[in-house]
Amino acid sequence: MEEEINTGNSSSPPYSDQQEKVKEEQEVVKEEEEELHKLLVPDIRDLPLTPPSVVDSNYVSFFAPDFIKPGHDQYVYRHANGLCVIGLAPTHVALKEEGGVTAIDFNVGKSDRSAIKVTGKRKKNAQHFEPNSALCKVCTNDNFYIVRCCVKGSLLEVNERLIKQPGLLNSSASREGYIAIIMPKPTDWPKIKSSLLSFEDYEKLKDLS
Known part of the structure; x- marks a missing residue:
């Protein structure tokens, strides 16, 4: 009997070290952008009812x-x-x-x-x-x-x-x-x-x- 050929999707190869590093850097940049956005555009729920004098x-x-x-x-x-x-x-x-x-x-x-x-x-x-x-x-x-x-x-x-x-x-x-x-x-x-x-x-x- 001929050996059956596995036609299923094989698992993706693991990320290389370089790819992991790029992903981490992207996440850091995203977090920094979110923090900056919070500083520049505060949550309206945190604003006082009347602006400070x-x-x-x-x-x-x-x-x-x-x-x-x-x-x-x-x-x-x-x-x-x-x-x-x-x-x-x-x-x-x-x-x-x-x-x-x-x-x-x-x-x-x-x-x-x-x-x-x-x-x-x-x-x-x-x-x-x-x-x-x-x-x-x-x-x-x-x-x-x-x-x-x-x-x-x-x-x-x-x-x-x-x-x-x-x-x-x-x-x-x-x-x-x-x-x-x-x-x-x-x-x-x-x-x-x-x-x-x-x-x-x-x-x-x-x-x-």
């Missing part, structure tokens, strides 16, 4: 609650370049009064803070202030409150827009209603930071969380 994106928030006096709560938003934006925290006593802030006066201490004009890269004419130095006086229908620097540094500008539009403190104190911008020395910042609260600690202290 400019403050949330570019600044680190710190707070000086009950600064000098109870209820005198202020914020310090620090930019990566070291600049600090100073303003009234949402829990400041002035913002809780009926009618809120009605006027603001930068003529405090021995000079009118709004008259300080800083120029050039060297910040010519910038005045140096201590944390407890007065920045301005905010007025309500029945009282007035002194707003202070909270940080040691050079006063670069005050928000003169508030003189004609004090209501910005009631509607947008953390943005358009900021009080001033101060530049501390980099060497002073660690000590300044230790005197302030983080956003999380501020929320806990004021029972906002």
